[in-house]
Amino acid sequence: MKRLAAAATFLCVLSAYAQPVVRPQLRTSDVAVAEGTGGVSWARFTATLDAPMGRNWFVFLSPHANATDVVPNQPRPIGFQFASSQTIATADVPLQADSEPEPDEVILMTFSNYTDPNGPSFERSEATLTIINDDIGLGPVDLRTTLGAPMSFPIDLGNPLAAGDTLTVTPADPEVVTVTASVAIGSSTGEITLTGLREGHTRLVAEVIRPAGPARGETDVTVFQPSVLVAMPNTVRLRVGEEVTTRVSFSPAQGVPMLIDVQSSSTGIVQVLPALVSVSAGGDAVITLRGLAPGRTLLKFLAHGQQHSTVVPVEVVPNPGRRRSARP
Ligand SMILES: [Ca+2]
Numbered sequence: 037m038k039r040l041a042a043a044a045t046f047l048c049v050l051s052a053y054a055q056p057v058v059r060p061q062l063r064t065s066d067v068a069v070a071e072g073t074g075g076v077s078w079a080r081f082t083a084t085l086d087a088p089m090g091r092n093w094f095v096f097l098s099p100h101a102n103a104t105d106v107v108p109n110q111p112r113p114i115g116f117q118f119a120s121s122q123t124i125a126t127a128d129v130p131l132q133a134d135s136e137p138e139p140d141e142v143i144l145m146t147f148s149n150y151t152d153p154n155g156p157s158f159e160r161s162e163a164t165l166t167i168i169n170d171d172i173g174l175g176p177v178d179l180r181t182t183l184g185a186p187m188s189f190p191i192d193l194g195n196p197l198a199a200g201d202t203l204t205v206t207p208a209d210p211e212v213v214t215v216t217a218s219v220a221i222g223s224s225t226g227e228i229t230l231t232g233l234r235e236g237h238t239r240l241v242a243e244v245i246r247p248a249g250p251a252r253g254e255t256d257v258t259v260f261q262p263s264v265l266v267a268m269p270n271t272v273r274l275r276v277g278e279e280v281t282t283r284v285s286f287s288p289a290q291g292v293p294m295l296i297d298v299q300s301s302s303t304g305i306v307q308v309l310p311a312l313v314s315v316s317a318g319g320d321a322v323i324t325l326r327g328l329a330p331g332r333t334l335l336k337f338l339a340h341g342q343q344h345s346t347v348v349p350v351e352v353v354p355n356p357g358r359r360r361s362a363r364p
């Protein structure tokens with residue numbers, strides 16, 4: 037019996053040497069994706085095993101703690117799920133797909149259990165995710181400019197402009213505005229200058245074509261005729277206690293509502309209601325004046341954010357009816 041047992045042990049040891057345990061090897065590649073714009077976008081890693089694991093097996097793929105563009109606190113873990121006979125699996129990383137221009141982000145993604153002796157052997161312990169900026173900032177969201185007057189505003193590319201990059205800024209309708217862009221090589225910010233060629237509306241599109249991927253930004257531009265403030269009537273005469281209305285508008289009309297301040301040089305002679313009015317798009321605003329005491333004053337109408345103003349002389353005369361009624 038002893039001999040038989042010894043022979044069996046010898047055969048087992050021999051068998052173990054003859055069939056060494058071979059762990060499958062896991063391979064994965066680095067990934068580079070454009071960030072995306074609006075909600076959440078996804079970066080997909082693919083991992084391959086050179087042989088099936090023979091059992092279900094999962095490995096986490098975790099972004100480095102400093103990663104800013106990976107959506108945190110996901111309900112489902114990020115990683116590779118291999119079924120028993122499976123040799124290829126994918127892991128999707130959720131990205132914050134915002135519209136902010138920002139530099140490309142390089143994130144180290146680490147396998148959670150790459151030292152597990154019961155898992156596969158890992159070709160490497162981490163992979164790199166590069167999130168490529170796809171956003172350009174173009175100053176205000178809605179630009180308004182006066183016909184013929186050059187206007188400048190900032191442009192932000194997110195990444196420094198490289199010599200091999202191509203920056204273009206083009207209007208959808210080249211008959212409405214002419215545009216020049218100025219960003220120095222090695223800088224991420226610069227200036228755009230546009231000049232209104234005719235009244236109208238167009239969309240401005242900025243694009244940087246880089247070897248790693250394009251970035252894009254858009255804004256709306258509206259070109260107006262130079263306009264002046266017009267008050268009707270342009271002189272006012274009223275009695276003490278009397279109320280009259282005056283109207284103010286832009287000529288030519290502006291395409292958006294505009295705020296107008298109304299100031300009186302003597303608040304004791306005439307009361308102005310209201311002192312701040314909004315001129316509707318393409319329309320006018322109504323101001324009520326009430327005579328307080330006999331005298332002369334000047335009403336000044338001032339447009340917010342523009343150089344336009346106009347002045348209306350006002351005369352308040354005594355009210356004979358009131359004088360009579362005041363006598364016994
Ligand atoms: Ca984006």
Ligand SMILES: [Ca+2]
Binds near residue numbers: 134136137169
């Ligand atoms: Ca962004």
